[in-house]
Amino acid sequence: xxxxxxxxxxxxxxxxxxxxxxxxxxxxxxxxxxxxxxxxxxxxxxxxxxxxxxxxxxxxxxxxxxxxxxxxxxxxxxxxxxxxxxxxxxxxxxxxxxxxxxxxxxxx
Amino acid sequence: xxxxxxxxxxxxxxxxxxxxxxxxxxxxxxxxxxxxxxxxxxxxxxxxxxxxxxxxxxxxxxxxxxxxxxxxxxxxxxxxxxxxxxxxxxxxxxxxxxxxxxxxxxxx
Numbered sequence: 001x002x003x004x005x006x007x008x009x010x011x012x013x014x015x016x017x018x019x020x021x022x023x024x025x026x027x028x029x030x031x032x033x034x035x036x037x038x039x040x041x042x043x044x045x046x047x048x049x050x051x052x053x054x055x056x057x058x059x060x061x062x063x064x065x066x067x068x069x070x071x072x073x074x075x076x077x078x079x080x081x082x083x084x085x086x087x088x089x090x091x092x093x094x095x096x097x098x099x100x101x102x103x104x105x106x107x108x
Numbered sequence: 109x110x111x112x113x114x115x116x117x118x119x120x121x122x123x124x125x126x127x128x129x130x131x132x133x134x135x136x137x138x139x140x141x142x143x144x145x146x147x148x149x150x151x152x153x154x155x156x157x158x159x160x161x162x163x164x165x166x167x168x169x170x171x172x173x174x175x176x177x178x179x180x181x182x183x184x185x186x187x188x189x190x191x192x193x194x195x196x197x198x199x200x201x202x203x204x205x206x207x208x209x210x211x212x213x214x215x216x
Contacts, residue, residue: 028153039147045136055160
């Protein structure tokens with residue numbers, strides 16, 4: 001699927017940015033809550049290093065995920081839809097072609 | 109200072125092992141408490157990655173610190189005394205020479 005080299009109208013960039021911000025808030029809030037819950041159940045060093053491993057993985061996963069670079073924006077939005085941090089409806093205002101591509105990528 | 113190649117009597121090994129266990133319990137309990145306190149104050153991703161950095165540093169620091177290998181035991185005990193996880197008095201029963209070396213190393 002061709003998802004790079006697509007032009008983004010200013011209003012579409014604004015919509016995509018708002019969607020990224022929204023997903024970021026949701027994912028961050030869920031992660032902070034999960035870490036606080038996990039921290040309460042840390043009873044020994046093994047538990048603590050498991051928490052550390054979890055944070056390492058989540059940090060690696062999240063870093064770069066919210067880039068606003070137009071060349072990767074469709075992939076980023078699709079990933080967030082796939083992971084449940086965004087719904088397709090929240091991308092209303094993007095061209096039908098872009099929404100279709102996000103939807104198709106999210107199903108992969 | 110010559111701190112390797114030193115012979116350890118069985119009773120000294122027992123004393124050193126008990127001292128390591130005691131320091132381990134103290135340091136671990138303090139670390140778990142600190143992580144739980146820090147986790148309560150994590151309000152955003154930057155805070156979370158600071159907690160992750162803290163855990164990375166502490167894990168690196170602690171791993172290997174409680175080795176019971178005789179060749180490095182004096183250094184290990186001295187480090188724990190220097191860091192406040194053990195007192196010199198808790199090494200009563202080791203030879204005066206060993207206690208003197210631990211004390212000297214802990215002041216370095």
